[in-house]
Amino acid sequence: MTSAKQRLVIVEGSALHLGLRIAGALAIIATAFALPYVLEPFRLSQIAGACVYAMAVVGLNLLAGFGGQISLGHAAFFGLGAYTTGVLTTGYGVDPALSFLVGIVVCFAVGVIVAFPALRLRGIYVALVTLAVGLIFPTLVIRFADLTGGSTGLFGVTYQPPDLAYFSGFNGRVYWNYWLAVAGLALACLVVRNLMNGRFGRSVIALRDNETAAVIMGVNRTGTRVVVFGTSASIAGLAGSLFAVSSGLLTPLSFSLLLTLYFLAGMIIGGASSFWGPVLGGFLIYFVPVWSAELSSINGSQNLAGVVFGVIIILITFFLRSGLAGLVRTLLGLVVRVEPRMPVAVPSAARASLSEPRLTERHHLSAPADDRPELDRSGVGSTDAARNH
Amino acid sequence: MEFELFLTRLVQGINNGAIYAFLALALVCTYRGSKALNLAQGELAMICTFVSWSLAANGVPLPLAILGGVVVGGLSGAAIERTLIRPLGRDAHYSVLLVCVGLFLAINALAGFIWGGDPQSFPAVVPDAPDDFVPVMGVRLRYQQLVILVVLLVLVAALYAVFRYTRFGLSMRAAASNPDSASLVGVRVNRVNAWGWVLAGAVGALLGPLIAPSTTLSTSMFFTFIIYACAAATVGGFDSPIGAVIGGLFIGVTENLVASYVGFIGDSLKLTVALVILLVVLMVKPSGLLGTREVERV
Amino acid sequence: MSLELQGVSAGYGAGDVLHEISLDVRPGEVVVILGANGAGKTTLMRAVSGVIPRRGRILFEGKDISRTGPEQIVRLGLAQVPQGRGTFVDLTVEENLRTGALSRRDSARVNEDLDRWYTTYPRLAERRRQKAGLLSGGEQQMLAVSRAMMSRPRLLLCDEPSLGLSPRLTQELFASLRSINEEWDMSMLIVEQNAAIALGIATRGYLLEVGTIARAGSADELSDSDAVRAAYLGY
Ligand SMILES: Nc1ncnc2c1ncn2[C@@H]1O[C@H](COP(=O)(O)OP(=O)(O)OP(=O)(O)O)[C@@H](O)[C@H]1O
Numbered sequence: 028m029t030s031a032k033q034r035l036v037i038v039e040g041s042a043l044h045l046g047l048r049i050a051g052a053l054a055i056i057a058t059a060f061a062l063p064y065v066l067e068p069f070r071l072s073q074i075a076g077a078c079v080y081a082m083a084v085v086g087l088n089l090l091a092g093f094g095g096q097i098s099l100g101h102a103a104f105f106g107l108g109a110y111t112t113g114v115l116t117t118g119y120g121v122d123p124a125l126s127f128l129v130g131i132v133v134c135f136a137v138g139v140i141v142a143f144p145a146l147r148l149r150g151i152y153v154a155l156v157t158l159a160v161g162l163i164f165p166t167l168v169i170r171f172a173d174l175t176g177g178s179t180g181l182f183g184v185t186y187q188p189p190d191l192a193y194f195s196g197f198n199g200r201v202y203w204n205y206w207l208a209v210a211g212l213a214l215a216c217l218v219v220r221n222l223m224n225g226r227f228g229r230s231v232i233a234l235r236d237n238e239t240a241a242v243i244m245g246v247n248r249t250g251t252r253v254v255v256f257g258t259s260a261s262i263a264g265l266a267g268s269l270f271a272v273s274s275g276l277l278t279p280l281s282f283s284l285l286l287t288l289y290f291l292a293g294m295i296i297g298g299a300s301s302f303w304g305p306v307l308g309g310f311l312i313y314f315v316p317v318w319s320a321e322l323s324s325i326n327g328s329q330n331l332a333g334v335v336f337g338v339i340i341i342l343i344t345f346f347l348r349s350g351l352a353g354l355v356r357t358l359l360g361l362v363v364r365v366e367p368r369m370p371v372a373v374p375s376a377a378r379a380s381l382s383e384p385r386l387t388e389r390h391h392l393s394a395p396a397d398d399r400p401e402l403d404r405s406g407v408g409s410t411d412a413a414r415n416h
Numbered sequence: 417m418e419f420e421l422f423l424t425r426l427v428q429g430i431n432n433g434a435i436y437a438f439l440a441l442a443l444v445c446t447y448r449g450s451k452a453l454n455l456a457q458g459e460l461a462m463i464c465t466f467v468s469w470s471l472a473a474n475g476v477p478l479p480l481a482i483l484g485g486v487v488v489g490g491l492s493g494a495a496i497e498r499t500l501i502r503p504l505g506r507d508a509h510y511s512v513l514l515v516c517v518g519l520f521l522a523i524n525a526l527a528g529f530i531w532g533g534d535p536q537s538f539p540a541v542v543p544d545a546p547d548d549f550v551p552v553m554g555v556r557l558r559y560q561q562l563v564i565l566v567v568l569l570v571l572v573a574a575l576y577a578v579f580r581y582t583r584f585g586l587s588m589r590a591a592a593s594n595p596d597s598a599s600l601v602g603v604r605v606n607r608v609n610a611w612g613w614v615l616a617g618a619v620g621a622l623l624g625p626l627i628a629p630s631t632t633l634s635t636s637m638f639f640t641f642i643i644y645a646c647a648a649a650t651v652g653g654f655d656s657p658i659g660a661v662i663g664g665l666f667i668g669v670t671e672n673l674v675a676s677y678v679g680f681i682g683d684s685l686k687l688t689v690a691l692v693i694l695l696v697v698l699m700v701k702p703s704g705l706l707g708t709r710e711v712e713r714v
Numbered sequence: 715m716s717l718e719l720q721g722v723s724a725g726y727g728a729g730d731v732l733h734e735i736s737l738d739v740r741p742g743e744v745v746v747i748l749g750a751n752g753a754g755k756t757t758l759m760r761a762v763s764g765v766i767p768r769r770g771r772i773l774f775e776g777k778d779i780s781r782t783g784p785e786q787i788v789r790l791g792l793a794q795v796p797q798g799r800g801t802f803v804d805l806t807v808e809e810n811l812r813t814g815a816l817s818r819r820d821s822a823r824v825n826e827d828l829d830r831w832y833t834t835y836p837r838l839a840e841r842r843r844q845k846a847g848l849l850s851g852g853e854q855q856m857l858a859v860s861r862a863m864m865s866r867p868r869l870l871l872c873d874e875p876s877l878g879l880s881p882r883l884t885q886e887l888f889a890s891l892r893s894i895n896e897e898w899d900m901s902m903l904i905v906e907q908n909a910a911i912a913l914g915i916a917t918r919g920y921l922l923e924v925g926t927i928a929r930a931g932s933a934d935e936l937s938d939s940d941a942v943r944a945a946y947l948g949y
């Protein structure tokens with residue numbers, strides 16, 4: 028372990044700390060603006076697709092990472108948003124923007140409905156509820172074929188770009204879908220960040236880490252869980268809506284259990300309970316299959332992506348419970364150290380308490396009964412590294 | 417005529433239900449000891465069926481080829497328990513589920529990688545030509561389907577007898593009921609749980625070759641069956657083998673009758689019927705018909 | 715020596731609960747361990763029977779068992795009645811008793827022993843086909859003692875056998891523990907809150923305070939000690 032002296036020390040809230048954070052944000056924004064000029068259009072639409080997946084993963088992370096409630100049905104919320112937009116715009120001539128809103132509301136409502144049975148159950152039974160809901164969705168799409176196009180699919184979902192010079196060129200539609208996806212992803216990240224960086228976020232973490240203690244401390248279990256479920260579902264739903272307008276074609280098969288498992292894979296690989304890990308994970312689950320199909324022409328090579336994801340999920344569950352985000356944080360922690368503004372003498376027990384939600388990220392993967400400190404230790408670095416966002 | 421039609425549908429339901437029950441039995445075997453919902457159970461069965469198919473395609477007599485697959489299934493079960501489940505410790509529902517998700521993706525893709533994405537036809541153990549059936553009251557009981565049903569009943573009877581009347585069975589039940597006390601009376605709890613995985617792997621590997629002649633052999637052959645199996649195990653109670661069989665048959669028969677007689681549902685919502693039953697059971701009695709109630713901590 | 719602990723420490727990961735405990739139980743002796751809630755009595759029992767990892771030396775009949783697992787230890791002849799009884803609630807009473815004999819090889823004599831415990835506790839015989847979870851607390855305690863005895867141990871660890879029992883049932887239970895001790899010449903290590911009754915059948919005792927032995931002595935010495943009287947005997 029490098030000693031504190033050799034590390035660059037940054038005081039939290041200092042000009043340097045603030046400056047670095049602003050610089051980071053600016054770099055991201057600059058990249059977003061630069062990409063349309065440097066990438067070929069088909070690459071740009073791939074980025075848009077990855078942003079949409081990343082959004083869904085960010086939504087799932089709110090429920091399964093921060094909330095500690097695994098969901099085996101998130102593809103259904105994604106699909107529900109997609110079909111809401113698809114059906115409303117193609118069938119009823121509704122403005123796509125309005126259909127996004129309807130999708131968000133519908134997904135929130137369904138999320139809340141699913142949250143209630145899940146509230147009373149624990150362990151595998153929660154997973155079973157979400158599994159059932161997730162699988163019912165495609166069957167309903169097929170059953171109500173006159174509305175949804177059934178197994179053949181729903182064609183021609185689009186969102187006409189606004190009348191701006193920027194979007195008027197040959198690739199205007201690609202740019203427009205790209206910006207929709209980028210804006211959606213940014214919105215999702217901001218919503219999750221704001222929710223988790225406050226009182227509400229502390230309640231969510233407290234419920235995940237020790238439900239009984241949290242309830243005794245006055246956390247509103249039902250309210251919190253229901254809002255988390257609903258918000259998570261509506262983020263996935265908005266991602267689905269954006270997927271619908273950018274892909275143009277919806278089939279029930281696109282929203283199968285496999286998609287849910289890929290979302291889970293993205294969350295775990297990127298880093299559950301982290302803010303930017305799921306974004307990374309979302310990009311990975313989109314691009315790894317694309318690359319492995321492009322790189323090799325062996326028959327069945329796209330299967331390699333599945334093998335890789337499966338193995339990585341298992342490895343991460345064992346050795347790197349905070350995923351890539353945690354790994355990066357640990358590595359950064361070796362060179363940079365972010366200190367709290369005033370290192371006053373706070374008893375360590377009190378500091379590790381619920382008053383500082385970011386500290387508890389170490390326990391990210393733990394469902395209430397699954398608290399295994401000895402494994403957590405291996406995943407993430409020391410607390411000072413954990414503070415470094 | 418009406419009645420004959422009803423009987424045909426009932427028999428169809430029982431045939432499907434037997435398959436659900438079979439796979440649910442495997443789920444129960446792992447759940448009892450490790451409290452793990454092995455989502456990858458179907459995929460494990462699928463890849464073992466491919467192993468049997470490869471053996472048969474290379475000239476091994478079919479029964480031996482199936483036995484080979486069953487052995488591979490049992491060994492893989494043991495290996496998974498030993499290396500991926502046991503180290504996570506008891507009550508690690510979340511992590512275990514994630515590992516099973518990982519296994520699901522990995523095994524499914526691995527099979528696709530090795531054997532390709534095209535469905536293969538699988539030879540039947542008994543004659544399976546269109547006229548290979550026993551007519552009973554105008555209903556055709558196909559040999560292949562009878563075989564599944566008989567094997568299922570023999571299997572569950574054997575399991576019941578082992579659980580009920582042998583020392584090994586008593587150890588298994590004690591370990592499932594209270595692992596701490598079980599180790600205090602000398603039960604090697606880990607070893608007993610590993611046997612649960614061995615059984616599950618073998619049961620799944622036996623089911624694959626029995627259904628493959630009609631479903632064809634493909635990497636997705638178990639996608640819906642595993643869902644039905646979850647529903648069946650939930651209805652029967654996740655730790656009860658007999659419950660799994662009752663649950664499987666109940667779901668098979670109900671979905672078939674509902675699909676036939678309720679026009680609104682039709683064939684396309686068959687799976688939905690099973691899933692709705694699953695949800696209702698979870699809300700009304702999560703422990704199922706015959707399962708033991710878990711002690712609630714909150 | 716039946717059981718001998720030399721500098722045994724143990725805990726649950728976060729830190730040690732027991733610090734360098736040394737004690738012994740001679741053949742045929744009944745030794746009682748007194749201590750407040752949370753003193754580490756149950757932890758001590760778990761350390762001895764191998765349920766939790768521990769350091770130091772634990773000798774059972776001269777053999778070091780400090781690295782042996784619980785399944786093996788019970789085969790060596792050391793059985794435990796866990797705190798809270800550890801009943802297999804969804805097994806029948808008889809099946810519960812039979813689990814006690816799972817560590818034995820001589821199945822033929824198991825039935826003899828079953829009858830023996832049914833005679834000692836007729837209430838168990840009446841309910842032999844019932845689910846054990848339906849038994850009353852006292853009946854479950856009898857079941858737990860009989861189940862441990864079904865392995866024919868030479869040393870019995872009992873963790874708070876009186877927990878949740880009425881004073882009369884407690885009396886009965888200790889009377890039967892005493893007769894087991896005399897009839898089978900079995901050594902016993904008993905954790906008990908009810909100091910008066912436990913010291914009544916014990917030869918010696920230890921007082922455990924926050925994970926260390928605070929006092930040791932014969933039953934009479936402990937009964938006379940002011941510390942024990944004030945804290946556990948209430949006079
Ligand atoms: N499973 C566990 N995990 C972590 N700490 C534990 C565990 N069990 C007990 N402890 C802690 O170890 C200490 C000693 O507990 P122990 O159960 O040995 O006490 P005891 O003397 O048996 O008390 P009682 O009379 O209430 O049964 C306590 O502080 C307790 O909080």
Ligand SMILES: [Mg+2]
Nearest residue numbers: 755756757797
């Ligand atoms: Mg105790």
